[in-house]
Every structure is written in C-alpha cells, then in structure tokens.
Amino acid sequence: MTNKEIANAFSQLAELMEFYEEESFKIRSYSNAYRVLRSVDSQLSEMSLNELKEIKGVGDAIANKILELTKNGRMRLLDTYLEKTPSGIVALLGIKGMGVKKVQQLWKDLGIESPGELLYACNENRLAELKGFGEKTQQNIKEQLEYYFQSLEKYRWASVEKEADDLLDDLSDIFEKVSLSGAFKQLNPVLDAIEFVIETDDFTKLTEAALLNEALDRGAIFEGRCKSSGVKVKIHKAEKGLFAQKLLQTSSSEELFNLVKSNVPDCKNLDEKTIFEQAGLPFIPYELRDMPGVESFKEIPELVKLSDVKGIIHAHSDYSDGQTSLKVLADYVRSCGYTYLGITDHSQSAFYANGLKPERVLKQWEEIELLNKDFEDFSILKGIESDIKNDGELDYEDEILKGFDFIIASVHSNLKMTEEKATARLIKAIENPYTSMLGHPTGRLLLARPGYPINHKKVIDACAANKVAIEINANPLRLDLDYAFLPYAIEKGVKISINPDAHSKDGVHDLRYGVQVARKGLLRADNCINTFSANDFLTALKK
Ligand SMILES: [Zn+2]
Ligand SMILES: [Zn+2]
Incomplete structure (x- = not known):
C-alpha cells in the first residue's frame, strides 16, 4: 500500500464520520492524519508501530490503524461505515468538489443517493434554486459528474x-x-x-x-x-x-x-x-x-420516424419545475412544427418540484383556454403528471381528475420496493379510470439507478386490459419503457407515446432519443399515438 492510499483511507474515514455527525475531535484527528501521512517521505508500510508513533500527529490509535491497513489492506472502522452507507453516497463523497455538507443536504432535501440521481437533478435545474447551491455550483457539479461517468467506461x-x-x-x-x-x-x-x-x-x-x-x-x-x-x-x-x-x-x-x-x-x-x-x-x-x-425476419416493418410525430406530450412549465412559462413553451413547440402540446406539470405531492395544488390547476386551465383562443393551427392539451402514491392512488380528488384532457401517472417517491409491491402499485394506478398513460414505468436512470423491479408482462397486460397507453420517456437518462418490451406491448395492442419529458425548450428535442429506441423495439407510426392529430390522440386514450 502506498502512502497516498493509506492517507486516502483516513480522509474517507473522516468524511464518512462527518457524514454521520460523529464527535468533531475524532473527525479532526483523522483528517489531520490524512494531511500528515500524505507528506511523510519514508514508506509507511515498512514502519514499525513505534516508528509510526514518532510521526508528529500520529498517536496510538492512528498508528494501529495504519498497521491494520498495511497488513490486511483494510481498516475495520472504515469498513463499518462503508457497510452502512449506500454505495451511491460513498461515490458522491468521492467526487471532487462535492464535500460532506453538500452531499448531506442533497440527500436530505432532494433524496439524492447517487451520482446519477444528482446528474438528473442538475439537468432538471433542481440545484439552481437550492439554498447554498445556485446556478454556477450546479454547472460545476454537472461537469464533475460528466467526468465521473466517463471514467466508469460506460x-x-x-x-x-x-x-x-x-x-x-x-x-x-x-x-x-x-x-x-x-x-x-x-x-x-x-x-x-x-x-x-x-x-x-x-x-x-x-x-x-x-x-x-x-x-x-x-x-x-x-x-x-x-x-x-x-x-x-x-x-x-x-x-x-x-x-x-x-x-x-x-x-x-x-x-x-x-x-x-x-x-x-x-x-x-x-x-x-x-x-x-x-x-x-x-x-x-x-x-x-x-x-x-x-x-x-422476412420483412422489416415501416418504423416510426421523428418526422411522424405531431404532438409534444409530457412537458413541464414553470408552473412546476420547468424553466419557461407555458406560453413561451407552447410558442416554441408550435414554431418547431408540432400541432399540439400536452402540458403535464407535476401534481401536488411533488412538493420538491413545486407540484400543483388544485387551485393552481384551475389557474393553469384558465390560461390554457385563453392561449388556445389565439391559436388556429395549434392547441395545448390539459394534462398532468400525477404522482402515483404509495398505495397506487392518484394525487387529486375525482372532481379535479375528471377535468384533465389526459393524465400521465408516474412514480416519483418510495422507489425502493419489491417487485411484487411495485407491480401492484402500478397496476392499481393503471386500473384507475382517470389514468390515460403510464409514465416512465421503472423509474430507472441509465448508468445511475436501476429503477424498481417490475413484472413488465403483468404491467403491459394491465395496460392492455384498461386501455392505458405507455410512454417511452425520451430523456436519454431514462429511455423507459425499455425497448426490449415494446414488441410485447405492440402484440397486446397497447398504444405507445414517445415523450420528451421536457423541462425547457431544449428538452423538447430529447424526443429523438425516444424515437431511436422506439425503432429498436419495432414501433410503427400507427402504434404511436402522438403521431396522430390532437383529436385522434385524445380519442385513442378515451375509454
Ligand atoms: Zn416524472
Ligand atoms: Zn415529467
């Protein structure tokens, strides 16, 4: 073991103890050991206990831990902290410029437990408004994270x-x-x-x-x-x-x-x-x-193309956590040649994303009706991305639910579930008469978070039985529904919608990543409901 490796073990120990808010004098002594050991000239691994204790700042406890490390390659105390900490948190602490306080705050305030979740939060602009962070820090963190992922060779x-x-x-x-x-x-x-x-x-x-x-x-x-x-x-x-x-x-x-x-x-x-x-x-x-x-294959079906898509479904405005106003977003989507926008801000329990309480839903409907009056060749559809609660229920009273043109039901909380529980939760939401589409079915973030395990076949069967569509979330971190399950969904007659889940004007163009994976799953335009006109899109969703 090199001196640097030994020193780093103490630095990691100090960070983890700080993370768990242990006594500060202990933390100080370990982070001090890190600084001292880095600059020792002779090989620590070849020193005896007494020689180690002669180094200024190294007492009995630290000297023994160095011996443990050089003998076994491990340190028991460090291992106990590593064992009780999610591996994603350990990875976050290891990323340059993150620091314990930041990781703690991100964990507590936003539930972020891994570098992938953090990158996703940066892309959704969550850190810009967070106390102690801001836009510049968000950008720095994003760059560090990109680097981190590249270094993983995937x-x-x-x-x-x-x-x-x-x-x-x-x-x-x-x-x-x-x-x-x-x-x-x-x-x-x-x-x-x-x-x-x-x-x-x-x-x-x-x-x-x-x-x-x-x-x-x-x-x-x-x-x-x-x-x-x-x-x-x-x-x-x-x-x-x-x-x-x-x-x-x-x-x-x-x-x-x-x-x-x-x-x-x-x-x-x-x-x-x-x-x-x-x-x-x-x-x-x-x-x-x-x-x-x-x-x-005897022949290849005519696969869906980006130019087939007529409507942008699943987008967030600044009513919830999007970057632009509804009007700016709608004008932009129209200027890109699309004929409708299905706006789907977050529902009320998504407090971290400024989800809409019923009175703000009503306010948004009013604005949509006003905006639609000015459009001749374009319309905004009243949608919502309703949280699927723990018990599978949707997030509003029926009175509100029935006023939407369509409802995407998505899981955003309590992502750690058994396959049985996760599947039952989704099926309960699919059976809700107001659900028209299932959003990002597994909650996965590619190279970052595996998503909760579900029985895809059962979920697709439930969608078929209840005439609920499934989205391909086109965010390149998600691409969920996975294309491997598309052929089965198509066979069962389930309608698919390719959705950018846009949080900004730029985000609209993530659509093409969704089209790419849709083609890998043999999707044709006639299975893909946002290649239809706005009216036909809504008709395809009606029960
Ligand atoms: Zn979502
Ligand atoms: Zn969304």
Missing part, C-alpha cells in the same frame, strides 16, 4: 453523440471510406466505446493524424481516447473492397453476420444493400442488427 448514447460526429468529420478528411459502427450505429442507449470502420491498408495515416490520446495500433483495430473527453474509441480496419463486409460484421449480431456470410461467402466490392439481397434477406437497419432473431 457512456450514454446522447453523451457521446458530439464526439462521434466530430470524429467522423475528422476521419472523413483523411479516409475516403469511413462509417460509424458498433453499438453507436445500433443506437444502443448505453455503450462502452465509439466504433468506426475505415478502409485502409494500415493505420499509418491515423497515427500521423494524432486524433486520439493513448493511441494503440492492434493490427485489425486501432484504439484510443477522445482528446477532449477521454471517451474510448475503436477503429476497425477494412481491407480494400471489404468495407461493407466489415461494417456489416461490426454492426451486427454474430448470428446475423454468420448467416449473411454463409449465403454470400465472397463480399468483395459489394455494398451492404447488395450483400443483403444476395443473402436473401431484407435490408436490416442498423438499429435492429443486434436484435435477437432478426436474421429470420
């Missing part, structure tokens, strides 16, 4: 999109035949590297261009990291005439590629379209190429 698709596009441009300047490939090309929500295929004899030009850090030529693959962000990059080499074959290979499941190869052993100088044709297969779009069983 990336959300949306967070590497810009790097992928920039690198594609740079590579296209050097090579004639270049394509993105792998998980990025397949539009997978989470990936572990940005992959490319280039046609070249060797990687000399790539080495010379010095586009990547930590670049490594492995013969068939060139690896490195984005200079700006450190994101992992893999570049596959295609020999002359075999560009399409390499692209097919690196963007397909093994089953699909093997089938194609056995039908078309010589792919030289063929393009992908011709290869699929000669293999006797329909052209399989990249987003479906890792789908189990796709190699046996």
